[in-house]
Amino acid sequence: MNKCQGCGILLQTVDPKKIGYAISENDKLCQRCFRIKNYNDYKLVTQENKSFIDVLKKINQTKDLVLLVVDVFTFNDLSIFYKYLNNDILLVITKRDILPKSLNDDKILNYFNYRCIDKILISSYKNYNFDYLFDLIKRYKKTDNIYIVGYTNAGKSTLINKLIYNYSNIKPIVTTSILPSTTLDTIKIKLNDLTLIDTPGLISKGNIINYLEPSMIKKIIPNKEIKPITYQVKEEQLFNVENLFKLKCSKVNLTFYLANQLEIKRQYKIIDLKEKYQQINIKANQDLVIEGLGFIKFTNDCIVNINCLKSVNVYTRKSLI
Ligand SMILES: Nc1nc2c(ncn2[C@@H]2O[C@H](COP(=O)(O)OP(=O)(O)OP(=O)(O)O)[C@@H](O)[C@H]2O)c(=O)[nH]1
Ligand SMILES: [Mg+2]
Incomplete structure (x- = not known):
């Protein structure tokens, strides 16, 4: 078959x-x-990460160029790719269209400090930097096979379809979707002399998309430029984002980077103290990341309390923006 x-x-x-x-x-x-x-x-199909590692091991036996695709909005620890791959890696940071236009591209690129032969910021939606990407692929390839790897939902298959659409006469056919694990096994796609090899994405158990219905996933994934929302909080307040998470804080300046269609409700009288909150220390110019949902930038040192689904990864990092 x-x-x-x-x-x-x-x-x-x-x-x-x-x-x-x-x-x-x-x-x-x-x-x-x-x-x-x-x-x-x-x-929705649930996949195991074991077959994912088998794919990386197979790629490592080749000299082929690897495009490591990273979603600039929902990126994650990349160490597993580096653990298994000694190939030349072209770091492709995608979904540039989601972050504010006013941001400097070089600043974003510098943030991603990983071993790579080169790195590039693109958007498949806006066809942004694709000629440059195609040039880099041709410049760095050692063979005619190009592997495309990354987390699930990073935008690997969308990128491949865009390359096929731009630079060949073939109709792009790879399936893409907002749900995790869209690509289920490796797929070879001819692009002139090149063979692009799409791979199933790595699943992160801490990503909120694993725990939501498709209609909610559609709502939380931004599909256009995010409009950041800034608040100056004096007295203790509670922010409730569609019951996906609640954040209690006081004396902070914070900016939400979430999909525009998500509603942020503010509550001045806090009455739900029975719920379990996790206390987090935040330094000035750090982001509080709710994996898969977005992040909140803080501009001063503070302690906040957050209530979110138990399995979702919540952590701080140096501010992206
Ligand atoms: N805003 C934005 N969304 C994108 C871009 N590229 C892909 N997406 C969206 O991201 C989601 C995931 O895209 P896919 O191409 O299916 O992701 P994948 O990495 O192949 O995912 P798996 O097959 O599950 O590993 C889809 O909803 C795409 O429409 C982009 O440049 N900008
Ligand atoms: Mg895919």
Whole structure:
């Protein structure tokens, strides 16, 4: 049987309930990809990270160039990629369109201090820096195979489709979606003399998207430039963001970087003290990150209390912006 051209899974015509199901042996897409593409109807598939590591080990046996794709809004620890890969790495920071236009690109690039042969900031949505990206790929490639790796939802498949659309006559076909684990197995896609190899993304258990319904995931993922919202808080206040998290703080200046469609409610009289809050010490010019949801920049030292789903990773870091 063939592989699905949308997600890479091995096609089967036997069991409609199992992944890879196609109605006919001649189908190019599995039913899941067909439904995502034609009806925007998403079916969540849970994947294990073990096969992900097997893919990295396989890549490490080659001399092929690796594009490590990082979502500038929801990036994460990259050490696992460096643990398994000794290949030349081109760091591709994507979704530039989400961050304010006024930011300096070099400042963003400098923030990502990882071993790489070069790094570049792009946006697949805005077709931003793609000619430069294609030049870098041609400059640094040692073979004709180019691997594309990264966390799930980083935008790997969207990037591949954009390269195919821009620089070949083929119609882009790789499936993309807001849900995690869209790509299920490696997919080889021809781009002139090159072969681009899409890979399933690494799943981060601390990412809030693992614990939300598709309709809520759609709401929390920004799809255009974020409008930051700044507050100066004197007396103790509580910020409630769609019950996804609550933040108690006083005497702080803070700026929320969240999807524009999320509503931030302020409460001056705090009445829900029964809920469990986690206390966090924050230094001036640090971000408080709620993984998968966004971040809050603080401009002074403070102690805040946050209440969020237990499995979601909440941490501080040097401010991105
Ligand atoms: N704003 C913005 N969104 C993007 C961009 N590129 C991709 N996305 C969105 O990010 C989400 C994930 O994109 P995919 O291309 O499916 O991500 P992936 O890395 O292939 O994910 P997996 O296959 O699950 O590993 C989709 O909703 C895309 O539309 C971009 O440049 N800007
Ligand atoms: Mg993908």
